[in-house]
Amino acid sequence: MKPLRLTVITAILSLSTSLYAAQDGDKGYEMYNCKDIYFYSTSVYASAKRVHDLNGQTVDGYPTSYISRGFSGTGPHKMIPMTPGIEVYMGGQTCGYFLIVDSQGNPRGMIYRDGQKYENCEAYQDES
Numbered sequence: 001m002k003p004l005r006l007t008v009i010t011a012i013l014s015l016s017t018s019l020y021a022a023q024d025g026d027k028g029y030e031m032y033n034c035k036d037i038y039f040y041s042t043s044v045y046a047s048a049k050r051v052h053d054l055n056g057q058t059v060d061g062y063p064t065s066y067i068s069r070g071f072s073g074t075g076p077h078k079m080i081p082m083t084p085g086i087e088v089y090m091g092g093q094t095c096g097y098f099l100i101v102d103s104q105g106n107p108r109g110m111i112y113r114d115g116q117k118y119e120n121c122e123a124y125q126d127e128s
């Protein structure tokens with residue numbers, strides 16, 4: 001009975017490790033740092049594609065228009081919430097991080113809410 005338990009425990013640990021590694025490997029590279037909260041390329045590009053694919057439709061009011069302050073790309077720009085650890089916003093509560101997307105569906109930057117104002121996140125990758 002003990003060898004069977006050991007086999008089951010080993011299988012569970014192996015499965016957990018491989019699932020964790022797969023999630024970690026799918027993140028892509030760091031694109032934005034918002035006050036030590038990192039957003040990765042896989043999530044950023046999937047979210048930008050979602051904004052473009054919605055084609056004027058919204059989910060809980062997003063994406064919403066954003067008056068660009070120094071972001072490149074053709075307007076009008078839109079913003080959609082980003083949540084650490086969640087690949088694409090599908091509705092629900094937001095946590096103050098937003099991806100800025102141009103009219104062509106390209107990510108152009110990120111902002112975060114700091115009290116009553118928005119601040120730009122640090123970009124690790126050129127968005128052009």
